[in-house]
Amino acid sequence: MASPAALQQPAPRPPSNAAAYDVAIIGAGVVGCAIARSLAIRGWKAIVLEKGGDILEGASKGNSALLHTGFDEPAGGMELKLIKAGCATYRRIHGRMNLPLVETGALVVAWDEEQLGKLAGIAAHAQANGVAVSVLDRAALRRRESMLSERALGAVDVPEEAIIDPWSAPLGYIRQAMMHGAELLTGAEVAGLSRRQGAWRIETGKGEVAARLVVNAAGLFGDRIETLAGRQPGFTIRPRKGQFVVYDKPAHDLAKAIILRVPTERTKGVLITRTVFGNLLLGPTAEDQEDRIHAACEEAVLRRIMAEGEAMLPALAGQTVTATFAALRPATEHRDYVLKADAENGWLTVGGIRSTGLSASLGIGEWAAEQGSIILGEVRPAPPDDDLDWPRMPPISEALPRPYRQAGRSPIVCHCEWVTENEVSAALSGPAPAGTLGGLKRRTRIAMGRCQGFGCTGALARLAPHLVEAGKTDAAA
Structure with a gap:
């Protein structure tokens, strides 16, 4: 086996030809990685610029790891459209990449009479969104989830909701992009942008890059990248913190499905879900803050959500907590994603991608590739899956042979x-x-x-x- 020194990779070098790229993607979160994949498989020469030392160093490093159907999203929005597209694409390609998909289903549980009265409306909305659901009475819910509190009065059953590996998937997307010619440059924080002679000149911590098209997928700093380029953002990032509790392996089997609460206008609330790694996850909260970098866990908040979890699933009381973590979501003042194509200036804005970004990422990638191809002057459909090179991702979940x-x-x-x-x-x-x-x-x-x-x-x-x-x-x- 190679020595540790031999396994250390040299630092990425800045591109030698600053005018070599069709597309520069700013941000290597799950969305940036998916966009790179969609552009690269179409033959566009792409580079991903990431200020961190690795992919997923921002908002994408912490989430609930759900593959969402969009059953409760507002009808007619881009978020719903791209969640459905992204979910369908993941289901089609995950086997080729050796990525897990665990079909847990989800239950939107009513805990009082008022919530019980809302279940029929939630089910009707889901069906209008094209998602198959059914309403369970108390007895049927108890047969499905015997460990739930006696307070559970009924639920909407969403069988197509699932859980995935939130880290191997985007790594697979960027690896496939690289197999088709894309480049990844980490430690390349963008310091300046200017447009000259039909190309963007991008000053980074690793040198200058030039590209005909820029895709702003900078997540928590998306509005600042717009401003740095001399553009009017049209949105302001308002970081929203979510705190999570991870329970040890023995808690995994306490819930079979993803347990959701009846949502409010602001948040879907604290949920309980298995993870593909054999744990049970509780969270997230939804707390607005100014800091775009630091997401601190707070003991009082964690104890509060643990109490909420135990009220839903009493057997959680006394279970060992393996870890706690907090993550930020790039929320904006807009309910929908902020997606804009500026053909005249060679720019795509991909902003406000919140907690549904993991599910929607492949759909967003296709949107960006389609719009980008138009801007670059040649409509290029995605090749058939059989014509592509596919990375086989290492199996780190308990859903696959380890x-x-x-x-x-x-x-x-x-x-x-x-x-x-x-x-x-x-x-x-x-x-x-x-x-x-x-x-x-x-x-x-x-x-x-x-x-x-x-x-x-x-x-x-x-x-x-x-x-x-x-x-x-x-x-x-």
């Missing part, structure tokens, strides 16, 4: 999540290697189990010393 179960495997270096040494080594090499300690965790799940890295410290220091040291520096900052 390497630790295989004969002749390498030593296990994380016993909480059963991560082998070869899995870590592979994540440090190849296309789009882990560029941060968080990125390595998201690729392998090392140090993400019940001991939160206590038992993995030695292995991490041996296999990825550069990322461990960089992580210490980031934590100190």
Whole structure:
């Protein structure tokens, strides 16, 4: 096996030819990665510019990991259209990429008479959105979810809701984009944008890049990128924090379906869901804040949502909490996504992609590729799936056969999540290697189990010393 030093990748170099790109995509979150995929498979020469040291370093690193049907989205909006398109595409391609899809279904549960009276309307709205649902009475709900509180009075059953791996999917999208000629440049924060002679000149921390078309998929900083380019954003990012609680493996089987609350105008509320990694997840909250970078967990809030969770699922009381985390969503003053195509100036705006971005990302990618192709002057449909190159993603979910179960495997270096040494080594090499300690965790799940890295410290220091040291520096900052 190669030594750790050999597995460390050289820092990405700035492009030597600053005018070589058809498209520059700003932001390597799940949406930016999906857009890169859709453009690259059509043959457009694309580069993704990411200010962080790895993909998914912003809003995309923390979410509920649901594949949403859009059953409760406002009718007629772009968000609904792209959720449905993205969901359908994921279902079509996930097997080719070796990505998990666990068909849990979801239940929108009524906890009082007022909510019970809303179920018929929720079901009618879902059916109008093209999503098959049914209404369950109390007895039918109890047969489905015997561990729910006796307070549960009924539910809308949404059988097509599912859970996926939120980190391997976008990694698969960017890897497929790279297989078709796209480039990824991390540590490339955009410092300036100017348009000259039909091309954008983009000043980054890794040098200047020029492209005929810019796609602004900068997430939490999308409005600032618009302003930096001398444009009127038309939206303001209003970061919305969500806090989550992750329960240990024994809690996984307490709920079979995704347990949702009857939503309000502002939020879908705290939910309970299994994860594809064998845990049970509770959250998120919905808290507006000014800070676009830091998302802190607060003990009082976590205890409140744990109490809410226990009120819905009493058996949660006393279950071990493996981890807590908080993440930001790039909400805006608009209810729908902010999607704009400016053909005259060679610019696509992809803003306000909130919690449904994971589900909608492949649909947004197709929208961006279609609009981008028009702007670039040549309509290029996506090739048939059989004509594409497909990455096979390492299986890190419990829904797929894991390497630790295989004969002749390498030593296990994380016993909480059963991560082998070869899995870590592979994540440090190849296309789009882990560029941060968080990125390595998201690729392998090392140090993400019940001991939160206590038992993995030695292995991490041996296999990825550069990322461990960089992580210490980031934590100190």
